[in-house]
Amino acid sequence: MTHGETTGDQVCRVLVYVRGRVQGVGFRWWTRARALELGLVGHARNTDDGRVEIVAEGRRGDVRRLLDLLTEEPSTTRRPGRVTAVSQVQWSLPRYDASSFVER
Incomplete structure (x- = not known):
């Protein structure tokens, strides 16, 4: 592996903002469920x-x-x-x- 390459096993953190009809429809709950299935920690908040x-x-x-599932x-x-x-x-x-992984 060369300098700067990463593997799928490397632990990382991502911050994203999702636009659309995503408040008041169960989107944060759905995101939390998918994140927990994938073994992720963090949060989703309006x-x-x-x-x-x-x-x-x-x-x-x-x-x-998770990012793929969002889109x-x-x-x-x-x-x-x-x-x-x-x-x-x-x-x-x-x-x-x-x-x-929590809803805030």
């Missing part, structure tokens, strides 16, 4: 501007799978609401400050 902020930490491959069309997992965009994807090193 923002004042109608988006949902998601912070997910775990193996890079599992985090990428998958049509949703094979019966994702509630309607996602129009996933933006401001910010990857970082893990913080190890969460023990589960």
